[in-house]
Amino acid sequence: MRTNILIFLSLGVFICQAQEKKPSFEKVIEYYLFKSTSDRLFDTKENHAYIYSMGISFNTNGLIDTLYFSDRIDPEVRDIFMLDSRKVKLFKSITIPFKEYANKIVVLTFYHYNSKDGMLDYSSGLLKQLEKLYPIINSSKPIVLYQPIVHGFIKHIN
Numbered sequence: 001m002r003t004n005i006l007i008f009l010s011l012g013v014f015i016c017q018a019q020e021k022k023p024s025f026e027k028v029i030e031y032y033l034f035k036s037t038s039d040r041l042f043d044t045k046e047n048h049a050y051i052y053s054m055g056i057s058f059n060t061n062g063l064i065d066t067l068y069f070s071d072r073i074d075p076e077v078r079d080i081f082m083l084d085s086r087k088v089k090l091f092k093s094i095t096i097p098f099k100e101y102a103n104k105i106v107v108l109t110f111y112h113y114n115s116k117d118g119m120l121d122y123s124s125g126l127l128k129q130l131e132k133l134y135p136i137i138n139s140s141k142p143i144v145l146y147q148p149i150v151h152g153f154i155k156h157i158n
Contacts, residue, residue, distance in 0.1 A: 022096055023096070025098050025100075025101070026149065028094060028096055028098075029056075029108065029149070030149065030151070032090055032091055032094060033081075033110070035090065036081075036082045036086055036087045036090045036091075037080065037081050037082060038079065038080045038081070038082060040079070040080050041080050041081075041112065041153060042153060042154075044114055044153075045121075046114070046117060046121075047114075047117045047118075047119055047120055047121035048113075048114070048117075048121060048126075049111065049112060049113040049114075049120055049126050050077050050080065050081070050110075050111070050112045050113075050126075050129065051109065051110065051111045051112075051126060051129050051130060051133065052069075052070070052073055052077050052081060052083065052109075052110055052129065052133065053070065053107055053108060053109045053110070053133050053134050053135065054067060054068065054069055054083070054087075054107070054108050054110070054135070055067065055068030055069075055105050055106070055107045055108075055135050055137050055143075056068075056091070056101075056105065056106045056107075056108065057104075057105045057139065057141060058098060058101040058102055058103065058104055058105070058106070059102070059103070060102055060103055061097055061099075061102065062097035062098045062099040062100070062101060062102040063094070063095070063097055063098075064091050064092055064094055065092070066088075067087065067088045067091055067092075068105070068107075068135035068136075068137050069083045069084075069135050070132050070133060070134060070135045070136075071135070071136070072131075072132035073129070073132050074125060074128065074129055074132065076125075077129060081110075101144065103141055103142075104141055104142050104143070104144050105137055105139055105141050105142070105143045105144065106143075106144045106146050107134065107135075107137075107143060107144070107145050107146065108146045108148075108149060109133065109146075109148040109149070110148070110149050110151065111148055111149070111150045111151070112151050112152075112153060113150075113151075113152055113153070114152070114153060114154065115152030115153060115154055116154055
């Protein structure tokens with residue numbers, strides 16, 4: 001009987017510990033990023049890629065309070081990745097605190113390419129996107145440059 005109680009308590013502690021593990025910052029960002037991306041991404045021309053960045057400001061609790069986008073970003077990129085109030089609203093709804101970024105701004109760079117393509121066509125506008133990559137951030141918060149997030153996608157087959 002005593003062994004059964006000990007096993008039951010150990011199992012309870014194990015389950016509680018498993019439930020407390022939160023998803024990684026990158027996984028959460030990728031999930032919400034693609035939740036607010038147009039299906040037009042999958043209609044991208046052959047050998048074409050997109051690059052853009054986004055600043056994410058966190059409050060004292062580690063929750064997202066502001067997003068920053070470059071105001072010079074290519075309109076097609078802005079439209080496909082919904083770099084506007086729709087993404088701001090969605091990202092502000094994230095309730096997972098990232099205390100490691102509390103009172104900081106994290107700048108992320110995203111690179112999307114068709115994973116079936118064997119090369120990159122620079123006439124696609126990628127170099128012009130690089131010129132307009134980063135948002136202007138006027139804030140006294142420390143800025144963290146996060147590693148680039150690279151995402152290969154596959155075109156829809158009709």
